[in-house]
Amino acid sequence: MTRSTFTLSRRRLLAGAAGAALTTPMINRAWAADPVQINMLAWYGHAEPDIVAEFEAANNVKFVPKYYAGGDNMLGLIAQSPPGTYDLILSDAEFVQQLNMAGYIEEMDPSLYPFDDFWPEYQKFPGHWTDDQLWSVMVRFGLLGVSYNSDVMTREEAMSYNAFWNPKITGKLGHFDWHLPSLGQISLLNGNRDPSPFDISEDAWEAVMEKTLSLKPQVGGYFDYGGTFASLKNGEMLAMAGIGDWITGVLQKDGAPVASVIPEEGGIQWTESYSIGKGTTKHEIINKFINYMLSPEGQVKSIKMAAYPGLSPLKSGWKAIQEADPAEAKRSGLIEGDDQSPIKLLSEGRLFFRDIPRQQDLEDWNDFWSEYKTA
Amino acid sequence: MSKRFEAYPYVWRLPLLIWQGLFFVGPLILMVAMSFWLVRNYRMEPDFVLKNWDRMLGRDYFWNAYWVTLWRATLAGVLASLIAFPASYALAFRVSETTRRWAIFFLIVPFFTSYLVRVYAWQVLLAESGPINAVLGFGGLGPFTMLNSGFGAMVGYMTLVLPLVVILQTFSLAAIDRNLIEAAWNLGASPRETLFQVILPAARIGLILGATFAFILSFGDFVSPFYLGGSKPPTLSILIIDTTKSGQQWPRAAVVAIMMIATLFVAAFAAVGAAYGRRK
Numbered sequence: 001m002t003r004s005t006f007t008l009s010r011r012r013l014l015a016g017a018a019g020a021a022l023t024t025p026m027i028n029r030a031w032a033a034d035p036v037q038i039n040m041l042a043w044y045g046h047a048e049p050d051i052v053a054e055f056e057a058a059n060n061v062k063f064v065p066k067y068y069a070g071g072d073n074m075l076g077l078i079a080q081s082p083p084g085t086y087d088l089i090l091s092d093a094e095f096v097q098q099l100n101m102a103g104y105i106e107e108m109d110p111s112l113y114p115f116d117d118f119w120p121e122y123q124k125f126p127g128h129w130t131d132d133q134l135w136s137v138m139v140r141f142g143l144l145g146v147s148y149n150s151d152v153m154t155r156e157e158a159m160s161y162n163a164f165w166n167p168k169i170t171g172k173l174g175h176f177d178w179h180l181p182s183l184g185q186i187s188l189l190n191g192n193r194d195p196s197p198f199d200i201s202e203d204a205w206e207a208v209m210e211k212t213l214s215l216k217p218q219v220g221g222y223f224d225y226g227g228t229f230a231s232l233k234n235g236e237m238l239a240m241a242g243i244g245d246w247i248t249g250v251l252q253k254d255g256a257p258v259a260s261v262i263p264e265e266g267g268i269q270w271t272e273s274y275s276i277g278k279g280t281t282k283h284e285i286i287n288k289f290i291n292y293m294l295s296p297e298g299q300v301k302s303i304k305m306a307a308y309p310g311l312s313p314l315k316s317g318w319k320a321i322q323e324a325d326p327a328e329a330k331r332s333g334l335i336e337g338d339d340q341s342p343i344k345l346l347s348e349g350r351l352f353f354r355d356i357p358r359q360q361d362l363e364d365w366n367d368f369w370s371e372y373k374t375a
Numbered sequence: 376m377s378k379r380f381e382a383y384p385y386v387w388r389l390p391l392l393i394w395q396g397l398f399f400v401g402p403l404i405l406m407v408a409m410s411f412w413l414v415r416n417y418r419m420e421p422d423f424v425l426k427n428w429d430r431m432l433g434r435d436y437f438w439n440a441y442w443v444t445l446w447r448a449t450l451a452g453v454l455a456s457l458i459a460f461p462a463s464y465a466l467a468f469r470v471s472e473t474t475r476r477w478a479i480f481f482l483i484v485p486f487f488t489s490y491l492v493r494v495y496a497w498q499v500l501l502a503e504s505g506p507i508n509a510v511l512g513f514g515g516l517g518p519f520t521m522l523n524s525g526f527g528a529m530v531g532y533m534t535l536v537l538p539l540v541v542i543l544q545t546f547s548l549a550a551i552d553r554n555l556i557e558a559a560w561n562l563g564a565s566p567r568e569t570l571f572q573v574i575l576p577a578a579r580i581g582l583i584l585g586a587t588f589a590f591i592l593s594f595g596d597f598v599s600p601f602y603l604g605g606s607k608p609p610t611l612s613i614l615i616i617d618t619t620k621s622g623q624q625w626p627r628a629a630v631v632a633i634m635m636i637a638t639l640f641v642a643a644f645a646a647v648g649a650a651y652g653r654r655k
Contacts, residue, residue, distance in 0.1 A: 221605025
């Protein structure tokens with residue numbers, strides 16, 4: 001008898017719970033409309049909660065990210081999707097022109113964004129504009145230089161790309177496995193600064209290849225994003241070419257003895273910017289989000305992004321991080337006059353925007369990279 | 376009625392045929408076709424040009440990667456067979472039936488965890504600041520660079536193939552008719568002669584298949600040469616990744632893949648021929 005009562009009550013409990021579970025979504029729906037879905041194509045981290053959660057909650061939207069790794073990968077993903085698949089596209093600056101040429105992005109209205117607040121150097125970013133037509137709005141950037149283990153190498157030693165040939169790191173130099181940043185750095189070391197390490201003659205390209213091959217005995221491996229983190233953290237690699245604070249900044253917060261500097265020969269800047277996907281119908285909310293990310297609040301989030309830190313191209317962003325987190329502002333050089341301040345580096349002609357090769361085919365650079373890896 | 380009866384065996388064969396057609400022959404044909412396509416503006420366009428073949432096979436880096444992959448896979452097959460043999464021999468001839476069953480069970484257990492996870496664990500163990508070097512350090516040895524090297528990759532290959540090779544060898548050794556071994560002894564054969572003239576020939580099929588599986592799995596593996604070998608140098612599977620990453624060159628990646636499949640076909644047929652072929 002007792003047993004059957006128990007069985008009955010358990011059934012009732014189960015039935016009640018199931019009923020409640022089934023009706024809960026209806027109740028929720030009655031309370032709030034479904035959030036608007038924003039499909040974002042971006043590098044990893046850009047639609048994670050530390051960046052978008054507050055905006056999602058305040059505006060009843062939901063970001064659905066498709067993450068890519070590298071500009072080629074991004075262009076491939078768009079090429080394989082029907083128009084209108086992505087509402088918002090975060091792209092590396094050097095690929096904006098290709099997005100535009102292929103007709104994947106819409107023209108943007110400059111009056112909607114706070115360009116007056118941008119540092120003058122970043123107001124008319126190359127590739128983002130065709131004459132006065134705007135195609136992409138810069139949201140963050142970072143610098144690529146010499147990344148090193150500070151227990152093994154001093155900052156002074158790291159202040160030249162020649163540090164990659166330092167006997168202390170023979171067999172312990174890692175490469176981020178992408179040709180553009182590493183070859184760009186060797187090109188800088190070879191003195192290709194005018195107009196840019198990526199705009200070089202055939203002779204200069206031959207010299208870059210020769211110099212790069214001479215680095216081979218130093219190389220301990222070629223790594224993807226995760227491998228770069230792991231090998232620097234466990235001390236397996238003592239220096240890394242082709243990266244910068246976007247990797248070592250995260251590791252520093254973890255207590256690893258690593259750092260990045262922009263050497264005397266100059267650094268390479270990566271630049272991330274938002275474009276509006278052609279065919280979207282959500283212009284209003286997308287523009288609101290872009291403005292949110294350009295606001296001091298959004299810029300602080302972007303500077304401290306959990307996946308990888310970035311710098312702010314806006315004056316108000318610098319001010320905001322100086323107030324919100326002075327140590328971070330100092331660490332990342334977002335202080336006027338700091339010797340690693342990107343604006344200072346630009347004025348000294350020591351900072352170059354990462355680009356695709358201008359006088360050679362991208363294929364040639366890539367082929368050489370494969371050759372270098374098997375050499 | 377009789378017609379339906381004739382159809383019966385075909386119905387049972389059909390799933391296998393459909394499966395092979397859909398998931399092997401179909402993709403293979405597509406891949407061969409794709410190797411003649413062109414990529415324009417990051418988009419593949421059907422075409423019939425030899426450019427991809429010319430480009431890939433005309434490059435030194437392809438052949439460097441090819442020979443490295445072939446050499447490493449061969450070494451993995453030989454090493455796995457040699458390392459596995461004493462264990463397999465002991466399991467087949469020296470332990471009780473119960474022990475053997477438990478041992479087989481424990482050889483299957485590694486497959487319960489993802490190979491990638493096991494390789495990440497090796498990253499920690501093999502690191503210069505890792506436990507293995509720490510232990511060696513107590514004996515005044517090292518530290519040795521084990522990660523991001525051919526050695527690291529080989530450790531990964533062994534992680535992948537060794538349990539399987541031991542299982543295959545054990546089964547084939549255990550299946551040998553004991554009377555043959557006893558007869559060899561009775562006829563005065565030394566242990567060495569018994570091993571080389573009776574046991575090894577009798578277990579030939581399992582031994583060759585074990586080595587072949589080790590070769591095939593290592594030849595196509597991406598995880599170990601990448602995460603433990605540091606892509607230094609890249610193998611063919613890493614070359615496929617590089618090729619697709621850069622400029623979405625799936626057609627060129629298809630060329631690499633076809634070369635790999637062709638090599639594996641040759642290796643597999645040669646192995647089957649050696650295993651099941653008539654003895655001299």
